[in-house]
Amino acid sequence: MLTPAESRERTELEQRLATLAANLPGFICQHVQLPGGRPRLTYIGAGVRDLVGISAAQAVAAPQVLSDRIHPQDLARLLAAVEASARELTQLQIELRVHHPQRGEIWAEVRTTPERRADGNIVWNSLIFEITRNKENESRLGLLEFAISRVRESVHVIDETSQFVYVNDAACQTLGFSRAELMQMTQFDIDPDLTAAESQEWRSRLKRLGHLTQERHHRRKDGRIVPVEVSSSAFEYQGRALCLSLVEDITERLRTEAALRDQQAIQRAHELKSEFLSRMSHELRTPMNAVLGFAQLLLNDHLEPPTHIQARRLERLLAAGNHLLLLMNDVLDLTRLESGRAQLVREPVRLADIIANAFEILELQALAHTIRIEGPIHGDQTVWADTVRLGQVVLNLLSNAIKYNREGGRVDIQIGSHGQRHFLVIADTGHGIAAEHLSQLFEPFNRLGAERSGVEGTGIGLAITSKLIEQMGGVIEVQSTPGAGSRFTVWLEAAPDKSAAHPMPLAEHAATSDRSSQINARIVYIEDDPVNAMLMEEILAQRPDIACVIAATGKAGVALVERTLPDLVLIDMVLPDISGNEVLRRLRDMPATAAIDCVALSANATPHDITQARQNGFDDYLTKPIDIQSFFEWIDARLDRRPG
Secondary structure (H helix, E strand, O other), X not given: OOOHHHHHHHHHHHHHHHHHHHHOOOEEEEEEEOOOOOEEEEEEOOOHHHHHOOOHHHHXXXXXXXXXXXXXXXXXXXXXXXXXXXXXXXXXXXXXXXXXXXXXXXXXXXEXXXXXXXXXXXXXXXXXXXXXXXXXXXXXXXXXXXXXXXXXXXXXXXXXXXXXXXXXXXXXXXXXXXXXXXXXXXXXXXXXXXXXXXXXXXXXXXXXXXXXXXXXXXXXXXXXXXXXXXXXXXXXEOOEEEEXXXXXXXXXXXXHXXXXXXXXXXXXXXXXXXXXXXXXXXXXXOOHHHHHHHHHHHHOOOOOOOOHHHHHHHHHHHHHHHHHHHOOHHHHHHHHHHXXXXXXXXXXXXXXXXXXXXXXXXXXXXXXXXXXXXXXXXXXXXXXXXXXXXXXXXHHHHHHHHHOOXXXXXXXXXXXXXXXXXXXXXXXXXXXXXXXXXHHOXXXXXXXXXXXXXXXXXXXXXXXXXXXXHHXXXXXXXXXXXXXXXXXXXXXXEOOOHHHOOXXXXXXXXXXXXXXXXXXXXXXXXXXXHHHHHHHHHHHOOOOOEEEEEEOOHHHHHHHHHHHOOOEEEXXXXXXXXXXXHHHHHHHHOOOOOOOEEEEEEOOOOHHHHHHHHHHOOXXXXXXXXXXXXXXXXXXXXXXXXXO
């Protein structure tokens, strides 16, 4: 029997242990594995409520609830790991998904140590804590790592001693070394001509000027010497002076330059190259301050600090990855629409044609999800809209109806009329949207919880759709029943038959006739890259006398030219479906479009490409990047030569 002093000491010890357990991240527990494998829970901390949603008393009374809350796949892994740990009496560490009744799926880490008692029973002392935030950060880092791995240029970052502190996948592939090998090397190891004095002079100039471009020779692991162009920028990060370099293999360019006899052309190529690299370096350096700031916030998060591996990934990936993510095409498109600078063409468009085209594009996606698309793709309903943008609207709505549907579900399409308006309905049999969320449906970046569904998306597709319909003078409505599906209805103003009307550019919906009277020339630009397309729209937005319509594929461009008969067609040479040369051939083969001015606008700038295009029948050849002032002068000269 304990003395009063011993009893007080034991009580104080128990209180201290309880206080310690209450302040641990997560909770501690102890259970005994009896003969035959039956577990008995002997202690569990109060923190179990935060992680599992039940009290400690409930857990002790019904321990089966704990295993019921673990994801079935993870439970199987846990049981197998526990069996192996009990057999070898080794420490166990495992990550699990746990279902919380209020919070949904969260992540937890279990660390436990087995101990065999004298009676043969095994006692498990466990620490269990939440790691949901860490898993979310790991997911983001994985996305950033994937994004930067897609950069085609080699990226090097070196410190003040010329030691590599970061290289991307392209650098490893170009040099033939692994990342681990390069991290143990310096700039001198890959540049056989670089001396210590030259390196010091280069660093001094870089510190003074902020940016330098030079041609060097780099040695690969196999000993081959590769000519490169290095565009470098100096910056500071956490008190360290670092240098970021974009490295381009210029072997092919040097061969092309060697074949040129015109020294003036060579000089011009150098000027264009330097101008391009200077802009690239500037665009990379400009957002770096903000990106590094957010990286430091994550690295110095005292509440939930990143692990050592996460910190290393943050240091190496966030600077480049965040910048790449900010350039997502949908964000650019939304920005242009919200600023009112997107130019649309108001023309009669048959709804059935738009639906048929969207169905053709998404047919394989529907088959992959075993989704049945039902409803008419015929009818005479013609509306006032922009053909390309209305196609974008229908593609987005139909794609969503497929993506967020049930396996084996159905999509119903309906078109009809009411008064002076026509409507298009796209309804699905998916999970539906709660009534309280409908008001947030068209908010940018708000996926209403779909980010946890495993379905890819940016959260801004419906925001773009809503803006487009609004700028085309229409309205979009949505009805949804949780568990039954959603129904989107697009209303647009009825238009006469296509053959009886002429295209008009959209400005303010109530002033289309005034806008039309200002148009002096119409241009069709066939370009699949949305950034280049946006650039052209922004350039020509400075010229209200010129209407520009974009087509994203070669086939769509041919159809658009045939329908609108523009004054000028600008054609990118590399398109996703057919080549620029094939676009030109089809236009020349049709009597109505054979005489239209067709000009190549391409990044392929070798003399061979230009000569070949002219021989194929292009009226002119422009290379990217374009000088805006020269481009306007060229357009004016071109349009002044129009007949009549």
